[in-house]
Amino acid sequence: TQAQIGVTGLAVMGANLARNLARHGHVVAVHNRSLSRTTKLVEEHGDEGTFVACETPEEFVAALERPRRVLIMVKAGAPTDAVIEEFAPLLEPGDMLVDGGNAHFLDTRRREAALRERGIHFVGAGVSGGEEGALLGPSIMPGGSKESYAALGPLFEDIAAKVDGVPCCTHIGPDGAGHFVKMVHNGIEYADMQLIAEAYDLLRQGAGLEPSRLADVFDEWNRGELSSYLIEITAEVLRQVDASTGGPLVDVIADRAEQKGTGRWTVQIALDLGVPVSGIAEAVFARSVSGHADLREAARGLPGPTPVPDRTLGDDFVEDVRRALYASKIIAYAQGFDQIRAGSAEYGWDVDPGALATIWRGGCIIRAVFLDRIREAYEESTPPVTLLTAPIFVEALGLAQDSWRRVVAKAAELGIPVPGFSTALAYYDSLRAERLPAALIQGQRDFFGAHTYQRTDREGAFHTLWSGDRSEVGA
Numbered sequence: 001t002q003a004q005i006g007v008t009g010l011a012v013m014g015a016n017l018a019r020n021l022a023r024h025g026h027v028v029a030v031h032n033r034s035l036s037r038t039t040k041l042v043e044e045h046g047d048e049g050t051f052v053a054c055e056t057p058e059e060f061v062a063a064l065e066r067p068r069r070v071l072i073m074v075k076a077g078a079p080t081d082a083v084i085e086e087f088a089p090l091l092e093p094g095d096m097l098v099d100g101g102n103a104h105f106l107d108t109r110r111r112e113a114a115l116r117e118r119g120i121h122f123v124g125a126g127v128s129g130g131e132e133g134a135l136l137g138p139s140i141m142p143g144g145s146k147e148s149y150a151a152l153g154p155l156f157e158d159i160a161a162k163v164d165g166v167p168c169c170t171h172i173g174p175d176g177a178g179h180f181v182k183m184v185h186n187g188i189e190y191a192d193m194q195l196i197a198e199a200y201d202l203l204r205q206g207a208g209l210e211p212s213r214l215a216d217v218f219d220e221w222n223r224g225e226l227s228s229y230l231i232e233i234t235a236e237v238l239r240q241v242d243a244s245t246g247g248p249l250v251d252v253i254a255d256r257a258e259q260k261g262t263g264r265w266t267v268q269i270a271l272d273l274g275v276p277v278s279g280i281a282e283a284v285f286a287r288s289v290s291g292h293a294d295l296r297e298a299a300r301g302l303p304g305p306t307p308v309p310d311r312t313l314g315d316d317f318v319e320d321v322r323r324a325l326y327a328s329k330i331i332a333y334a335q336g337f338d339q340i341r342a343g344s345a346e347y348g349w350d351v352d353p354g355a356l357a358t359i360w361r362g363g364c365i366i367r368a369v370f371l372d373r374i375r376e377a378y379e380e381s382t383p384p385v386t387l388l389t390a391p392i393f394v395e396a397l398g399l400a401q402d403s404w405r406r407v408v409a410k411a412a413e414l415g416i417p418v419p420g421f422s423t424a425l426a427y428y429d430s431l432r433a434e435r436l437p438a439a440l441i442q443g444q445r446d447f448f449g450a451h452t453y454q455r456t457d458r459e460g461a462f463h464t465l466w467s468g469d470r471s472e473v474g475a
């Protein structure tokens with residue numbers, strides 16, 4: 001029998017996707033640069049389905065039914081280009097080459113354009129959910145041509161996570177659209193994790209709650225509107241006791257957060273697109289600050305309050321923090337979806353944000369009940385300009401905002417850094433504001449650079465003769 005799909009690159013992600021496909025009854029050709037991984041996969045998991053183990057790219061390509069479907073799961077960057085160069089000459093027009101790695105969407109656009117010239121459908125597919133998701137049901141975000149989705153969609157939808165019977169996979173849009181939304185997904189993930197970490201810090205340092213008690217708090221939160229994978233695993237991490245010290249594991253983990261780069265890409269691209277994703281940016285910067293041992297060491301003795309747990313802060317404070325977290329989360333997601341809208345407009349992708357929220361409800365790291373609310377917001381007859389103005393979020397922000405302000409004020413008073421909570425609140429108040437001090441900035445710019453300004457009462461551009469008689473002239 002010919003294989004319906006082939007997977008090349010059998011490290012953890014590739015191997016688990018291949019197994020997932022095989023477990024769903026698809027015949028899967030498997031290949032890896034070093035044969036040992038191929039052999040190991042078939043030896044250990046050959047009984048899970050039908051694998052066709054291939055030693056060479058030629059053998060692999062020959063094992064596939066036509067048009068061929070090849071899924072590349074290798075390290076992003078140069079290795080992906082190397083593999084494309086190796087396989088493309090062996091393929092025929094109409095075949096599909098899917099990159100399921102964490103590629104930058106601009107690389108995907110470049111690769112798609114080059115392969116299109118050769119008649120090959122190149123599909124950049126975002127895959128989220130880590131190792132476990134790959135095996136048991138990831139969220140899959142394929143870009144590329146509609147035609148390729150017609151051939152790939154059924155397979156991918158089959159192995160994707162399901163929520164209410166709906167697969168967490170849909171065609172995102174042409175060329176780099178899939179990798180773009182995966183990038184923003186990861187940016188949102190950074191923001192969400194940062195906000196949860198701030199909530200933890202406030203309750204630990206501010207209210208003096210111990211990790212085991214906090215684990216219960218997060219479990220409790222996981223039963224309400226915050227219910228999500230990230231809140232669930234937060235409780236698990238906080239409950240974990242370190243075998244060597246007998247204390248909470250979180251207390252012996254070095255407080256330097258690392259990053260692989262997708263959060264940074266999200267912010268870089270947001271700057272280019274002019275989209276204020278301050279929640280994601282603060283999350284990326286907060287990880288960066290945590291890693292600057294030199295700066296932190298040098299600044300440790302600076303004056304300011306040392307947080308002393310205030311044990312009188314009881315359940316009301318816990319509820320305030322919960323609401324502040326929810327409100328900040330709404331902001332972070334709204335900003336991420338703004339970036340997707342901007343990217344979609346810039347590159348002509350026509351991404352459907354409601355469909356995206358639907359496939360993020362399961363399989364991926366940001367999976368949450370909350371995404372159902374976002375889906376509903378976009379399914380309104382008039383989709384909102386920003387998620388903040390969707391009726392459901394207007395109500396939630398209204399309920400949360402007093403708590404949110406109290407929490408940010410309390411954090412400032414105690415000296416507990418909450419960059420995520422504060423930037424979210426600042427964004428909220430900026431959008432709400434009748435007038436912003438941007439007027440003064442325009443005045444300053446006109447003063448030193450004759451950059452001109454517009455007036456509220458008349459059309460046109462104006463300049464004040466700052467170094468002359470200070471009269472105003474039309475520019």
Ligand code: NBP
Pocket residue numbers: 009010011012013014032033034037073074075076078079082083100101102103127128129130131
């Ligand atoms: P890695 O990112 O660790 O890559 C290892 C694989 O790349 C091996 O199969 C290796 O072959 C192959 N490879 C390399 Br490195 N250079 C190659 C080359 N020049 N030619 C051919 N093959 C080459 O694997 P992973 O963690 O399974 O991730 C795969 C992709 O999925 C990555 O792009 C990653 O960013 C993405 N991703 C990962 C996760 C996750 O949770 N890990 C989640 C979502 C997406 P070898 O065996 O011969 O060395």
